[in-house]
Amino acid sequence: MTDPEDIGALVRRFQDGDQAAFTEIFRRHRSDVARLVFRMVGPAIDAEDLIQEAFFQVHRSLGEFRGQSKFTTWLHRVTVNVVLMARRAARSRPALTPEPLDDARPDERLLPDEDAVRQQRIEAFRRLLDRLPEKKRVVYLLHELEGLPPAEIATIVGAPLLTVRTRLFYARREIEQMMKDEPALAQLAEELAEDAHAGRGASSAPRDPAEPERT
Numbered sequence: 001m002t003d004p005e006d007i008g009a010l011v012r013r014f015q016d017g018d019q020a021a022f023t024e025i026f027r028r029h030r031s032d033v034a035r036l037v038f039r040m041v042g043p044a045i046d047a048e049d050l051i052q053e054a055f056f057q058v059h060r061s062l063g064e065f066r067g068q069s070k071f072t073t074w075l076h077r078v079t080v081n082v083v084l085m086a087r088r089a090a091r092s093r094p095a096l097t098p099e100p101l102d103d104a105r106p107d108e109r110l111l112p113d114e115d116a117v118r119q120q121r122i123e124a125f126r127r128l129l130d131r132l133p134e135k136k137r138v139v140y141l142l143h144e145l146e147g148l149p150p151a152e153i154a155t156i157v158g159a160p161l162l163t164v165r166t167r168l169f170y171a172r173r174e175i176e177q178m179m180k181d182e183p184a185l186a187q188l189a190e191e192l193a194e195d196a197h198a199g200r201g202a203s204s205a206p207r208d209p210a211e212p213e214r215t
Helices: 004-015 019-041 047-064 071-090 112-131 134-145 150-157 161-180 186-197
Strands: none
Touching: 004 019, 004 047, 004 071, 019 047, 019 071, 019 134, 047 071, 071 134, 071 150, 112 134, 112 161, 134 150, 134 161, 150 161
């Protein structure tokens, strides 16, 4: 993990004209940006282009960064915006054959049959994520896969905290419902339902008058 004071010093050095500081920022945070890009776009052959575009935007905007939020929060926001713009543009383009991502490659720690089941679940879950409305999909990925708290996600997506909580609640509910109809994930859906009945699941949705249930 990068110490916040260290990254602050690097930002100030860059703002003072030290280009080597940006090289260090890129080195430290490339893997974070790459992970988020891969999770948002799935196995897309242009993922590397999106990573480079995200850092291009970081380089262009970093001079205006004043530390109103954590650097990593700001970095996530830049990355999310780059990916969302690319996804919208891609809807009008022909689909291309994707490259496999690391988590879809064979896992040598598992037996072949176990690894086949794992990969089936990965691909099935990606299909479900792609069926979520974009706003719900983003908060779900940031919370459930990136592990970010709702307050930080609210800053990243530029929405009220209650709106983020509402989107997250309905995203979870929709994913759980879709999993029941997906053969590769049906057993996992049953286990989640058992957890919910045992009191470990979400009990009620936060109410936000500005955020309709189906948004």
